[in-house]
Amino acid sequence: MNSGDVMSRIVEIRDLKKSYEDGNIKALNGISLDIEEGEFVSIIGPSGSGKSTLLNMLGALDIADSGSIRVAGYDLKENKKLNVFRGDKIGFVFQLHNLIPNISVCENVEIPMYTQGLSSKDMRKRSLELLDEVGLKDKADIRPTKLSGGERQRVAIARALANNPSIILADEPTGSLDSKTSNRILELLINLHKEEKVTLIVVTHDMEVAKLADRIIEVLDGKIINAEDGTLLENKIRVEN
């Protein structure tokens, strides 16, 4: 995907390495990757291949052992205020919604806004707007425990959008949902990406999901094996299964 040379680079990763358990598990084994602003990229690969680790690096939830990583103008290896970066630039959507059970849907969406110095009134206003976008405005004041799985994930998406992020990082966002609900969640994410021009990076192990993206990146054993050729990937996965 090389549509438009005016795009600026939002992700720039060079030879990124990360190991766990004293180097015994090489979760990332030399990853280099560029992503343009406004792109929709999917990251696919089998379980344990390092997809989540890569996504966590992008969102500065984890720090690499070596290599360089720049995201949205932040050098994530040098920067100390990573929480500010996360709060301002990143919206996470996890496989499990991770909503707080004892506060309302609306208040859950407000959680990221505490870093932005908004008044409670403005927080609620913004939260209701976001819930409207994901079609849950009428459920704003009930507890998330009363919602279905798909609805909870929509709340999580609204929460990810709270601070107008530059990038949405979604780690298997439909992994725990049935296929019909999955499609609606993906549709929602893709629409938001198109309307808000937000960069969308989705981790999945489902090729059908991956194919919706502008670009597919396949990860295997902590390395990117093919960042362009979708057909080849599909064949490879068929062979593996």
Next chain:
Amino acid sequence: MSFLSLIIKNPFRNKSRALLAIIGIGIGIATIIALGAITEGMISSADDTLRAGGSDFTVSGKVEGESSQMVGFGTSSFDDDYVDKLANVSGVDRAVPIYMTLLMTKNSPYFAVIGMNPSDYKIAELTITDGRMYKDGTDEIVLGKIAADNEEKEVGDTILLDDKEFDIVGIYESGNSYQDQGGFTSLDNSQKLSDDEGKVSTIYIKVDKDADVETVEKRIDDEYGDNLTTISSLSDLDMVKNMIDMLNGASLAISILAVVIGAVGIINTMLTSVYERTRELGVLKAVGWSDGKILLMIIGESIVITIVAGIIGSIAGIIGVELIVLSNIMPLLTPIYTVNIFVQAFSIALFVGIIGGIYPALKAVKLPPTEALRYE
């Protein structure tokens, strides 16, 4: 929703756990409040009794050794010729002899019989609410309002004190619970009740208008200090002082115990809460919350628990003290709730909240976000 309301809501997610922590700390707070109110009450009622209305200070017999005869507040009786001697000390306006003795009656374990010349009644600041003052050389007595209630007596009745019958001619109120639970009669009658004729237990001193109280006190000390002791405030009385020291010591020990037990309890409560919310803490980190904010939230939640415990403990403490008063286990007890007691209790609650919250909060902060999000 404000950050503060989030902090206030969070501890009550697990209601039974919050309740247990609150009870644990609340018991300590209740004890601190109760002991404080009792101590303050003792200080003030002892002070009232010593000061007895219009007097500037009192003079008592020196207690020689532990075994001396104890009268009233731990002083021994002494010869009544000191009354005239003290009256002649320069600067003394009046020296009022008092003979105080504690009796037991059918209805009350402590009944203070205070002997005083009826002409001196002004210095005791008694208000006769019913009947009249007693006369010298009779078997007349006036009863305090509480005593009259306890004994179910009114003006015109008689009362038996140590097998001797007295005519009740009046009821008074002094505002001092010690005095209101007893009666006033003539000096003579009171001395006879204790087989201690010619003695007094206390002399109230009123100094001349233009005399300096401390100077007069010092003159008496200098001249009669071998046999008498002047008491201008409560702290001059060893027995009362010891008792209050003891109560204060108990209060301190219980405060320390409350802090230790409370802190251990709250650490345990908050640690459990942090572990249970591991994933959620991961989310807070992922959405950009700073370490400071997470620290503040956890310590804040801990403080919310201890402050609620402070409120509930204070109420329980007051109820406990009032139950003691109602049950009459300590008949002379008039608890006093000073602001200071509550300030102390809430400072302890706050302190326990901060101390107990710090370690769990640091645990929450140190949690790597990826591990928190992987946590099952």
